[in-house]
Amino acid sequence: MDLRYSDKELTFQEEVRGFLSQNLPGHIADAVRSGGELTKAIMEDWHAILHAQGWLATTWPTEFGGPGWTPVQRHIFEEECCRAYAPRIVPFGLNMLGPVLQTFGSAAQQAHYLPRILDGTDWWCQGYSEPGAGSDLASLKTRAERDGDHWVINGQKTWTTLGQHADWIFCLCRTDPDAKQQAGISFILVDLDTPGIDMRPIRLIEGGHEVNEVFFTDVRVPIENLVGEENKGWTIAKFLLTHERTGIAGVGFSIQALEEVKALARKQRRGGRPLIEDPLFAARIAQVEIDLEAMKITNLRMLFKAQQQGGPGPETSILKIKGTVIHQELKDLARRALGPAAAPFPGHVSDGNLTFGPPDTAQNAARYFNNRKTSIFGGSNEIQRNIVTKTMLEL
């Protein structure tokens, strides 16, 4: 038993810190710290900076341009990025489609798409969920019918994150309507410039534009855009869902959020003393800090296991359940610490210079509401409990 990083890992941590302090532009870190929506330019700039360093595709094997890191190195990198307020890397091309193409794609698909993901030519988004298919993804209805050298796609995808910036979408489509639910699904790549596609914004609870719905009307896609075998898309979907769950505990973000809450509770005053000296508020912080301290170790334990077994196991569901709840609780405390000063709606205060709390807190209520998503997406926490029930409890 040894909880410490090895000397090699500590050296790597220093290297990452040095890189971030040299290469993460101040205006980008400021934008992340403010908690508002990031512009496309900021996300692309950060993508390019990491690409230039060779630290972009952290989950890719070296033969495809990955840095060849161990799970622990990836964890250190993510934690340091959080600490430095670097933007979260947009995962759809890099962490989702990339591994899919590397595992299931043809040589031609790998040669064409992977370099374009790395250099930022193609921004990908995900066409999974539908109005009637969320955590029960296998009930999806979007239809792809063969017509000569093309697939003809009709249907609707939804919750398409950052689709407004995307050039391409990877879709799960039903290619055999007569087969059993999971059996008739295929994984197809679609250029969003193809005629018949209509991407519409969905305004979220806090007012932001983060997700979209995508309508497909007789969209013609070349047959070579099928990944893997026809009607075998469910295998890919399952593969991808485990990838989506790794790192989903968001420990780095929670560490950062805890520090912010403590700093805020020191500045805010109630009854003539700092809020952090109010025993009820301090107890709320202490409770979640203890949970987070345990979560850090749980996360390392699962990393260690993944490193030994060569991949994440069903325990990642436990990380997701607990990690999201901890993060949501911290976002609640950040909102609560401001009291009524959390209520003014950013963008709806006529004097832009007017402030209600310390710097970088104007979005605290918005972030609280926005982060309710984390226990829903990536397989809701209830679905994660179903997974643990089957795989670990064997009930």
Next chain:
Amino acid sequence: MDFNLTEDRQMLSDTLTRFLSAQYPVGHRNQVAYEAPYHDPDLWDQMAELGVLYALVPEAAGGFGGTGFDISVVFEALGRALCPEPVLGAVMAARLLGAAGEDAAPLMIGASKFAVALSELDAPYDFADIATTASAQGAGHGLSGRKSIVYGGQVTDVLLVSAMLNGQVALFEVRAGDASVTGYGMMDGGGAAEVLLDDTPARLLIPDAAEALQDAVNAGIVALCAEAVGAMDVIHAMTVEYLKQRKQFGVPIGKFQVLQHRAVDMLTEIEQARSITIKAAADLGGGDATRFASMAKNMIGRAARLVAEEAIQMHGGIAMTWDYSASHYAKRLVMLDAQLGDTDYHLSRVMAGYVSE
């Protein structure tokens, strides 16, 4: 980073687990746990022969262990077997004897049993807030006061007692035969004692004992947390097994999602509890040991109560019975919260750090 046990500790864990399952089956356990003197002298000697007590004593004091992970390995095994023997006193006494520069050999070979008497009725957790006093008495000291719920006190040979001396908490050794010791059994099995001191002769071990006592308490907390993790593993496995076997409306009740999700939540809390125990064990003796011990004891208190109550509920009436062993695990899990500081006490300790941070 390595979350595997070392070979030595794995062997200790396996040996002790095998010994306890062979020699301390549940029937015998319940007999020992609930009948005076709440202790099995033969098995205690055999455990000592296995080297279990040596493993609890730091190398500096002549043992071959004493780190947080040595303690946690032993207590996880004790927790799985729900062993009521007074091993906690040995863990804490080993630290205190080490701090005092005393010989730990009688403890390690199992010749003398030690109990650590810190708690008082009006000061169950804060060892600095005590009413027992010491006064000079010839070459030694005399202690006066009442020490309460002294775990293992019913069979102890030696008491390590805290008392106020010149405005400081000091640590004394009292021979059990010199004090008025009244033993009794506990709700969750095992025994304790009230220790009445009335100018009772005592030998001063540490004049300013705050630091040593805190270290002993931290070690005791690691032990209790690991014991809870072991017991939680067992009761959770029993619960999952029961969900598979018990049928209602023609199907195993484990097919009901409302129970499945609750069983998963139990598992999640157990894994979190295991993690924080590892953290407290790793930091024992270090600069942040007290903070992480408090975090661990708080989380264990919450998790253990949840797991105990959920296990009873999901078993239905059966876990309400004396004859089904889950009931005894549940009692231990709930009651150990009241040893060495409960959930609320340790939460307030963590909070207290915020003002000075």
